[in-house]
Amino acid sequence: MPRLSVRHVTAYTYAEPVGFGDHRLMVRPRDSHDLRLLEATLAIDPPPERIRWLHDVFGNSVAVASFGEARSTTLRFESRLLLDLYQANLPEYQVADYARTYPFSYEAEEVPDLARTMERHYADPEHAVDLWAKGFVRVDGPTDTYDLLTWMTRAIQTTFTYAARDEEGVQTPVETLSRGTGSCRDLALLMMEAARSLGFAARFVSGYLYSPDADGTGNVGGGSTHAWCQVYLPGAGWVEFDPTNGITGNRDLIRIAVARDPAQAAPLQGSFVGPAGAFQSLVVDVTVTDASSE
CATH class of the missing domain: 3.10.620.30 (C8orf32 fold)
Known part of the structure; x- marks a missing residue:
């Protein structure tokens, strides 16, 4: 039974400050007989005005981040998980x-x-x-x-x-x-x-x-x-x-x-409010490491 650590970062950059529509994230697993979630954190910059959680029609855990009037040239999401995976072949x-x-x-x-x-x-x-x-x-x-x-x-x-x-x-x-x-x-x-x-x-x-x-x-x-x-x-x-x-x-x-x-x-869906050409880049970085000895 490995204990695994997951770090998932998604970062957007824009040529000028833009506003943000709601962003919908699926980054949190549900506890099950083959997966035990020990820790989960979600950091968003700029900080959203509100985050609400729901289960979709399939029972997936979904976070919806609302940003209000916030404007920025960057938008960054970082999810961290620590879990036990009970493997079966x-x-x-x-x-x-x-x-x-x-x-x-x-x-x-x-x-x-x-x-x-x-x-x-x-x-x-x-x-x-x-x-x-x-x-x-x-x-x-x-x-x-x-x-x-x-x-x-x-x-x-x-x-x-x-x-x-x-x-x-x-x-x-x-x-x-x-x-x-x-x-x-x-x-x-x-x-x-x-x-x-x-x-x-x-x-x-x-x-x-x-x-x-x-x-x-x-x-x-x-x-x-x-x-x-x-x-x-x-x-x-x-x-x-x-x-x-x-x-x-x-x-x-x-x-x-x-x-x-x-x-x-989709792990992340959302929109921005600003000129169509304002979007510059999207970077996604996921690392999964063995945390059994930590």
Whole structure:
């Protein structure tokens, strides 16, 4: 059980003093059986007039900062977390007997709650994603559900090129499939839509990644927020799959927010009031370190 420290800084600069609209932040995880939050602080400069907390439709913890009449050439957010992460790998999850081989059907009482996460959200007119996903289903006998999702996760890791992107939004799954490259959120969305095409319920996860190897041979995607997906498996619940790093289970993954679509899980959203050309730069810096010995 590692104890991890997270520091997440987002800093904006402007050419002249500007005002600020409300800013919506998702930087605080919820306590769970696999994550225990020990400390959490949030510092904002200039200080907001008010911060209010709420839970969104998915149960994520959201802070809304209101700045009133404040004006500044900079806006900086710094979140610090200290937490214990109880790690589990895929084989440790106990899938219900009826769902251990694919295909299977979710139980009737679960379907109404899973329905929107089972729906395809992005167009696939040539069925490229469909055909790619079906390639992981065995034709010579039953397909083990674990194996199918593990093969898909590792295939994305090994055959697609990870590329960090500063642009907002995501590539469509068809674009990622055709280009063979994408950011962590693009790769997560591809796996979500591929899993949905096979009848699985899948959702997007935003959070942080611990990369323990300082020589660069470990996980990729650190230094900023990270994204992966969850697939709902009867008996096991929502299980993490990180196709960027080939991780099955929650090892090294710090979950902050879950959502039906990536746009609903943005770590920070807001606006400024001033000339359109006033914006100069945005810098995001995330560090996740082992705090077990502290």
